[in-house]
Amino acid sequence: MDHMNYLQEVPFAVTVCDKNGTILEMNEKSAITFAKDGGKDLIGQSLMDCHPEKARGMILGMIQSGSTNAYTIEKKGVKKLIYQCPWYQEGELGGLVEVSIEIPLDLPHFIRD
Numbered sequence: 001m002d003h004m005n006y007l008q009e010v011p012f013a014v015t016v017c018d019k020n021g022t023i024l025e026m027n028e029k030s031a032i033t034f035a036k037d038g039g040k041d042l043i044g045q046s047l048m049d050c051h052p053e054k055a056r057g058m059i060l061g062m063i064q065s066g067s068t069n070a071y072t073i074e075k076k077g078v079k080k081l082i083y084q085c086p087w088y089q090e091g092e093l094g095g096l097v098e099v100s101i102e103i104p105l106d107l108p109h110f111i112r113d
Contacts, residue, residue, distance in 0.1 A: 005027075007027045008027050008028055009027075009028055010027065010029065011029060011102075012029055012099060012100060012101040012102070013026075013027065013029040013030035013032075013033045013034075013098075013099070013100040013101075014026070014027045014029070014030055014097065014098070014099055015027075015030045015034075015097070015098045015100075016087065016095065016096070016097050016098075017047050017095045017096050018094060018095040019063050019093055019094060019095045020046075020095075021046050021047040021048050021059060021060075021063070021095075022044065022045070022046055022047075023042050023043050023044065023045055023046075023047060024043065024095065025043065026039075026040055026042065026043060029100075030100075033100065034050075037050060047059055059096070062084060062086065062096060063086075063093070063095065063096060066086045066093050067086070068083070068084065068085040068086070069082075069083075069084040069085075070082065070083045070084070072103070074105070077105075078102055079102070079103050079104070079105050079107070080100050080101060080102050080103065081099075081100070081101045081103050082098065082099075082100050083098070083099045083100075083101075084096055084097070084098045084099075085097055
């Protein structure tokens with residue numbers, strides 16, 4: 001099978017940075033989401049330049065500890081699940097991946113045994 005980039009045209013944003021906070025990759029939805037900030041031109045730039053002090057501290061903490069952060073936000077009537085986690089290469093932390101998925105305002109929740 002030929003190499004395919006499966007994440008380029010999915011309907012959720014995927015942004016990847018290295019362990020220094022430099023943006024390495026953005027799929028199409030991520031570029032659209034961050035278009036007013038530069039879109040794909042953000043690749044090679046630091047995440048730290050795009051975030052306030054509190055968020056920069058959280059990003060650095062996740063990189064240092066290899067921890068995960070998940071939360072929901074709502075902006076202009078659109079609710080999103082934000083999931084940030086480390087990625088690894090040959091067992092060594094390479095940086096962080098952020099996935100941002102639009103979800104319904106009244107997303108059902110099921111408890112399954």
